[in-house]
Amino acid sequence: MSDTPKNSRALRSNFGIGSSFWAVRRAQWRALGLSDDDMTRPKIAVINTSSELAICFSHLDHIAERVKQSIRDAGGLPFEVRTAAPSDFIHSAGSAGRYILPTRDLITNDIEVQVEGAQLDGMVCLASCDKTGPGQLMAAARLNIPTIFVICGYQDSGEVDGQHVDIEDVFLGAGHHAMGAISLDRLTAMSENAIRSPGVCSGMGTANSMHSVIEALGMSLPGTAPVRASGTKMLDNAAEAGRRIVDMVWEDLRPRDILTEAAFENAVKTVFALSASINTVKHLQAVATEAQSGVDVYGMYERFMDDVPVLCAVRPSGTSSIEELEDGGGARGILKQLGPLARGDARSVAGKSLAELLEGYTPPTDTIRPLSDPISDRPAIVMVRGNLAPDMAIIKLGLRYDRKLKVTGPAVIFEQPNDAIEGVRTGKVKAGDVVVLRGLGLKGGPGMGMASRLVFAIEGAGLGADVSVVTDGQLSGLVNKGLVVGEVSPEAHGGGPLGLLVEGDMITIDVLARRVDADVSPEEMARRAAALPAPALSDQRGWLSIYERAVGPMDKGATLGPVDS
Structure with a gap:
C-alpha cells in the first residue's frame, strides 16, 4: 500500500x-x-x-x-x-x-x-x-x-416436484422439449420455479x-x-x-x-x-x-x-x-x-x-478440496489445435472423462442454428455424425452467434453421446453436453479451414491428443480455398455492422480497434 x-x-x-x-x-x-x-x-x-x-x-x-x-x-x-x-x-x-x-x-x-x-x-x-x-x-x-x-x-433457484431447478435447467429443458423429450407442462413448471x-x-x-x-x-x-x-x-x-x-x-x-x-x-x-x-x-x-x-x-x-x-x-x-x-x-x-x-x-x-x-486463512468447510485430494486431476477445459483449428479451439469437458474421448465421423454441415436444429429433428443428423455449424464467428456472424441451442437439441434427441459438434460459434458457459468443439479459430468466414469442409469429410476429435482434424490433404484444402470468392461484408446495419468492421482477432480477445502485436 x-x-x-x-x-x-x-x-x-x-x-x-x-x-x-x-x-x-x-x-x-x-x-x-x-x-x-x-x-x-x-x-x-x-x-x-x-x-x-x-x-x-x-x-x-x-x-x-x-x-x-x-x-x-x-x-x-x-x-x-x-x-x-x-x-x-x-x-x-x-x-x-x-x-x-x-x-x-x-x-x-x-x-x-x-x-x-x-x-x-x-x-x-x-x-x-x-x-x-x-x-x-x-x-x-x-x-x-x-x-x-x-x-x-x-x-x-427453486424446485419442481422436489427436484432442484434453475435457469440452466430451463435452457436445457427447452432443447429437450423441442425434440419431444419433455412436455410443455413440465417446461412451463420449470420456468415458473427456476428463479426465486x-x-x-x-x-x-x-x-x-x-x-x-x-x-x-x-x-x-x-x-x-x-x-x-x-x-x-x-x-x-x-x-x-x-x-x-x-x-x-x-x-x-x-x-x-x-x-x-x-x-x-x-x-x-x-x-x-x-x-x-x-x-x-x-x-x-x-x-x-x-x-x-x-x-x-x-x-x-x-x-x-x-x-x-x-x-x-x-x-x-x-x-x-x-x-x-x-x-x-x-x-x-x-x-x-x-x-x-x-x-x-x-x-x-x-x-x-x-x-x-x-496468510493465516483456512477455508471454513471441505467443499474445496486440497491439491493432494482433488475431485479430478484431468483438465475441465481442453484447448485443441489441428488442421481445422490451427489457431485454437476449446472443449469444455468438465468431469466427463467416462465417455468417448476420440471420435471420427462424417461432417454434416449447417450454416444456421435453426437449420441445424431442424436437421436433428428430422433425422438428417444421425449417430456417429460430426455436426459442423459454421459462419457464426466474429466477422461471419457478425458478432459470434450462439451454438448452444443446437447442442441441447442433440441432447434432447437422445444423441448426446453419439453426435459431436464443431463450430466457430460460442457456447454456453454452463452446460455443454456431448463432445463439442467451440470457438474454432480461424473462423469459417474469410477462408478458415472450417469454411472449406464439404459434406461427408471425415473429422476426428481427439481430446487426449488435443487435436481436431479433417481427413483432407493440404493440397485439397488449398484447392478449395483458391475456389472461394473473396469474403464480403454482410448487409448488417447498426452496431453489428460497426463490430464486424472493427473487431480484432480471437487470439487478442476479440477487442475492437488496433491492438499491440
Whole structure:
C-alpha cells in the first residue's frame, strides 16, 4: 500500500479555477446541488448496468445507493453512470444471439466515453451478468484509473416436484422439449420455479466464473465472490468497496499495477480449479490486451491445463451448489487450496499481495478440496489445435472423462442454428455424425452467434453421446453436453479451414491428443480455398455492422480497434 497521505496529490478531475472547464462544470454541478467543497473531492464513477429487462440487474440500483453513500462517507463524490445491460437469456433472441459478445465491447466504450470524457478519478464497477464484468474489466484496463469491483451476486433457484431447478435447467429443458423429450407442462413448471430472487445464474456459468476471476485477478476485495444476491454480505461488501476506492484514488493504485502476469496466472488457474466457463478464455485475453500487458492468456490456458486439478465442481459441471462454494471460501478458498500453484506476489485492490491476504486463512468447510485430494486431476477445459483449428479451439469437458474421448465421423454441415436444429429433428443428423455449424464467428456472424441451442437439441434427441459438434460459434458457459468443439479459430468466414469442409469429410476429435482434424490433404484444402470468392461484408446495419468492421482477432480477445502485436 502506498505511503502517500490523503489529499497530497493533484486530482485530474480538478481544473484550474477560472478556466473554461472549471466554469462550465461548476455551472452544471452547482445546478445539481453540489457545493464548491464537493467539487474538490475524488470523483468516483459508480458503473451500473441496472435494467428492467432481466432479473440479473433488477437489484443493482439498491447496491449503487449503498456504494454511493459509502463513497460520500469516505470523502469522495460519487456519480452513477449507466451502460448497456445484456442478458444472454433476453438479448440472444435477436440476430441469433449475435448481439451478446459485441455488447461486452459496447459496455467498455460506454464507460470510456463517460469516465474518460469527464476525467473522473476512479471507478466502482457493479459486476453482474455475463458480459458486464468482462466489459468493465476491459474498461478498467484501458483507462487505467483506480478501480474496484463489487460482485453483485447470484440468484436463489427453486424446485419442481422436489427436484432442484434453475435457469440452466430451463435452457436445457427447452432443447429437450423441442425434440419431444419433455412436455410443455413440465417446461412451463420449470420456468415458473427456476428463479426465486434477483442475481445471476446460480450455476458455474460465465457470470459466477467471471465473478471468481475478478477476485482472483485482485480486482475485488478478498472474500467477495461468489455471493448471494439475496443476502446482507453483498451489501456489506459494496459499502466496503465504496470506502476503499477513495483511498485507492489517493494512493494512485491503478489496474495495471494489479493486472500483471501473476494476476492472470491466478485467474486462469482458478478457472481450471473450478471447472469454470470456457468463455473466461476470450474475456481474460481481452482484458490483457486492453491492459497492454503482453500476456498471452490463450497460451496460459494451454500451458496450465494439465497442471491444475479440479478442486470444486459446482452444478452443472459437478454436484456442489454455488451456495456451498461461497460458504466454503469461494475464490479465496480456491486460491488458498491451490497452494504453491498460486502466485503469491500478485497484488490486490486491498493494497496487499495475495500471499499477505491468504496468510493465516483456512477455508471454513471441505467443499474445496486440497491439491493432494482433488475431485479430478484431468483438465475441465481442453484447448485443441489441428488442421481445422490451427489457431485454437476449446472443449469444455468438465468431469466427463467416462465417455468417448476420440471420435471420427462424417461432417454434416449447417450454416444456421435453426437449420441445424431442424436437421436433428428430422433425422438428417444421425449417430456417429460430426455436426459442423459454421459462419457464426466474429466477422461471419457478425458478432459470434450462439451454438448452444443446437447442442441441447442433440441432447434432447437422445444423441448426446453419439453426435459431436464443431463450430466457430460460442457456447454456453454452463452446460455443454456431448463432445463439442467451440470457438474454432480461424473462423469459417474469410477462408478458415472450417469454411472449406464439404459434406461427408471425415473429422476426428481427439481430446487426449488435443487435436481436431479433417481427413483432407493440404493440397485439397488449398484447392478449395483458391475456389472461394473473396469474403464480403454482410448487409448488417447498426452496431453489428460497426463490430464486424472493427473487431480484432480471437487470439487478442476479440477487442475492437488496433491492438499491440
